[in-house]
Amino acid sequence: MHHVILGAGPAGVTAAETIRKHAPDARITLISGEPEPPYSRMAIPYLLEGKIEEQGTFLRQTDGHYDDKGITYQQGPVTKVDSAAKSLTLADGSTVTYDRMLIATGATPVRPPIEGLDNPGVHTCWTLEDARHIVKHAKPGVPVVLVGAGFIGCIILEALHKMGVNLTVVEMGDRMVPRMLDETAGNMLRHWCEDKGVRVETGALVDAIRSSGEAAPAPAAVEPAKKPGLLSRLFGGGGSPEQVPEPAAAAPSHDHPLTVHLKDGQELPAALVVIAAGVKSNIEFLEGSGVETGHGVKVDPYHATSAEGIYAAGDVAEGINLSTGHNDMLAIQPVAVEHGYIAALNMCGIETAHRGALNMNVLDTLGLISSSFGTWEGIEGGDRATMVDKEANRYIRLEFDGDMLIGAQCVGLTENVGMLRGLIQSHLHLGPWKDKLMESPGRIAEAYVGVVQQPPKTGYTGPKVALPA
Amino acid sequence: MGWTGKILRIDLTNGTVNTEALNMEWADKYLGQRGLASKYLVEEVDPKADPLGPENKLIMATGPLTGTCASTGGRYSVITKGPLTGAIACSNSGGYFGAELKFAGWDMVIFEGQSPKPVYVTIFDDDVQIRDAGGLWGKSVWEADKKIKSDHQDQMIHVAAIGVAGENEVLYSCIVNDLHRAAGRSGVGAVMGNKNLKAVAVRGTGGVKVKDFKTFMDATNAGKKVLKDNAVTGQGLPAFGTQVLMNVINEAGAMPTRNGKDVQFESANDISAEAMAEPRRSDGKPNLLTNQACFGCTIACGRISKIDETHYTVQNKPEYWHASGGLEYEAAWALGSATGIKDLEGLTYVNFICNEQGLDPITFGATVGAAMELYETGVIDDKITGGIELKFGSSEALVKCVELTGKAEGFGKELGLGSKRLTEKYGKPELSMTVKGQEFPAYDPRGIQGMGLTYATSNRGACHLRGYTVASEILGIPEKTDPLETDGKPGLVKAFQDATAAVDSSGLCVFTTFAWTLEDIAPQVDAAVEGNWTVDKMLEVGERIWNMERIFNNKAGFTAADDNLPERLLKDAAKTGPAKGLVAGLDKMLPEYYDLRGWTQEGVPTNETLERLAV
Amino acid sequence: MQVTLKLFASLTPFLPAGAERNAAQIEVADGTTILSLLDSYNVPREHCHLVMLNGVYHAPEARGSVPVSDGDHLAVWPPVAGG
């Protein structure tokens, strides 16, 4: 039996290891789309800020890990899949046949429709290769524009800030991390970032990124730039306040190689532009393969695709969302691992249905930690408990269905935060603790322990001491 | 090391918060908590100051072992000039509040002045704020505790608060922390109320370090082993709590009963530790649910009780159907024996209310006992009591009294004066069982002679915790002496007083001394803090503290005449039990005590004594 | 003759059947000492810490020689303390 796994991210690596555990004699080939050993994209921001070396991003730390497990690690990427012939073609033209195959090819950053994305100095932040480019440009004090303050954008934001650049972040939505946090929390993050000297432009669209010598296409149409605010005066990024912006056709007001033009007319100088505008699944190579796709690869509860012998896992797969029961894309690390694990069991013939993954995220934005779980936006007819302390940058919002917790988000809370997952995922009835949480949402840890550790109904009560006979 | 070296000074008049370094010279001479804070008080407060005025100060102080892993290392004390007595007051409490204050980084907090409006203070590590207590004033301790935790969305906050009693400056109101641990005596809660300070809320996330961790762990582990192996601290106290004494003291004929008219209470066993553990006839469940430890305590003598839901006191009040602090011996005695009441559930309810409203159950119970005698002898009548039939043995009367006293309504206002002022008001001062204005606790000096001297000479008014010679005279710790004998007692009392002052200054609970001697304690202190802390030094510090407190009181106007006992103990002989025919032999002990102390017969420390102790 | 035997705290289980609230009326022979009485009810000697005859403490060394008399109250506790 030959198991072939496409993609060497967390889903692929977990699947390969799980197959090995249950099928000691199977042949396993892990095909990577990149030249590096399997590594974690999540670790890239920490590489950028110098917290770790490249080695520190590797998914497995033991030398010879894949050899020891009898996993053949091969360089891809795969360009074509023929599910009828159970064969696939690699970029170098060679072919590989399989008995079972797992698609775990992940996602790549979306390239938004912005003019000038190909200019030198404009990068996404997705691969180790991207990271190397960014490190080269992001020197202390230089202006950097980050396009996108979503989850990934915010993680990169943290790294860029730590690198000491003069940072402006441009977000299309009305707040930071709109898909993870509500307005209260998102704005809390925004003020926090601004206090730390990061300029945040929300509700802002990037029109174009031009190299600074370049002339604008229609000089007369450009509106005058908004007068820069206090923060930009303090931290740069908008030129001096007295300076009336020159017409765009003229020489730039700064000597940095790039200028980011916003739709509202603002111009942001930049030595580096980082694009973090979301990701899309890597499914182009499946065209004509017989594997059904939507936004990602369609899978059943066993993570099997429409093509016989082919499974999918991780960011590329539309797995089940525990909260909704529907197929959905939850592009987060723990879900990728869960997918890889379930798919591998099924590939080995151990029938295992996936009950669904819980959407959850945790984010450290310049030291302010936020997290969200499950149906954090709530459901109609469900109760909501909130606690806001703007002064202390603390926020908790809990969403209930009856007396069950179904979603939560927090800012400034890290203690025992995993219990939120525990309560949501386990569908525990909170009973009397629901009312206590409605009054004090901060009592989540007590509620959790109180519910799982009920006192015994019968048995000895009394002082806890061993009395002499 | 051991000490954090930092003090908070909070001026409530001006609403300012300042920090200062701990005076390390004083720390070396007075150790911490009771001793060290008393030093600050005597240096800063005029002994003649009005206790209920802005010139008085209120100090909350930890000891060097507070917040460490030493067993019982969670204590703090409240030091002020006491309004019940006019003497220096130091009230010691357990729970978790003291340790939390230490974790927040503070050895002590000095409250000065008087806030123009009700406030509470939050101490969240270095972030100290005086906050408006408009929403807390008028609330009980329990309500305030809940509201503060909820308002700040942090259940890990520990709160020390006054109830309505403290707000109304009831002279024996206490400061309650962690819902049912209290700095109970001498009216420290009234001082807090007078300062318009409703509560202190603390949350600490810092660490406590000691001088030499390795030695400290060895010393504290050795200490814990002694506590575990000792039958009293290892089994007796956790299993039965202090309430086990109810039958012991009654049997020994030293149970002050019905305002001290009798020395034995025929129904003692109905309100004893044994009764608390027994299934109730009504619902088959025991009053006692479990024991609870204070912070760091490996003894765990605390009682946690639940009142019978069908009992008349709570049958329509489900808010009292949960578990909370149960009866300790002193409370059971004062609320029960001193009033002749044998209703265990009723006493538990009254104890709950004392905790909730911040009343010292000793003085409250004893005052009700005195009022009952006034009522039964016809000195006061239904018109004065507002229709309460104040008869000995009436649980209903006691329950009405506690509800009124906390709120300072009706006859409760008079009860709030304490027995001394109450009996004086009605021309019967001899019916007040007090020394220096403070009610004596659960040991009758006719049956335990040493306690008579302890009460008479206690620096905060009658008190058992200033020199617990009961340990020796009744319990045989460290060795048995005859409770009916006065010989040798002055020396015993002095030794207990000095050692206790040292223990009270360390951050430890005095109950450890049922198993520990200073030989066990000194090494723990020595490993925690700078300075060569030997047994001798501990004793010297204890004696120094005792003399310092005495000098403050002398300057406040107390004299040898105040080292006295109620007439009843000196003139009316015990009617039953081993002490039958005996009165308290104070006159046989006091002169020798003064000599041993190095004081004149007027009760004033001689110059030699002051020089020897470098007070 | 009749003696009231009172066993408290952890010693309560050694009381004879029919005891109420830590006390039992028992019949003893003349010449019974504190020690022999306690031994006859199997109360472990090492747990008899506070031994009071009519409220008066008797040290371990005296218990073998002090006789009990009609109407006496003998009360016994293991090591206990309070405050």
Added chain:
Amino acid sequence: MLKALQIDPGKCTGCKQCEMACSYVNEGEFNVSKSRIRVFDFHEDARFVPYTCTQCDEAWCQQACPVNAITTNEMGVKVVHDNLCVGCKVCTIACPFGTVNYNASTGKVIKCDLCGGDPACASACPTDAITFRDAEQSGFDKMKEWATKTTAGTEPTGPNAPA
């Protein structure tokens, strides 16, 4: 045979000696806020519940770590390797028991590692509410059972099943 912490809330008096022992061993000071074990105080029910990591078999924290910084040692203990931990905190939200926590002062996560085989909390507990015993002899405690049942999708009866 693997040993595990056995916790019996019925014996706990709430003294917090476990929290102090834990913080001393792991932080070099007495600091209950940094303890890996925490005693929950259910005052109105007269109940104290010590709570810490159960070292569950298919550890969520370990699976969720993107850089292999949490591994299982020969005693079955899930150990955080500080040199590898990048502080991403994914394990803190992945652990449904909430027993992996972020330590802002080090920028890394902390969890119970059984003190390398001699857990200080168990040694310090005066009432044997926390003991360190052979896991199989005493049976898996409730939480551990819960933990093993709720591994991603392997056990259809676990709490992971939709209601």
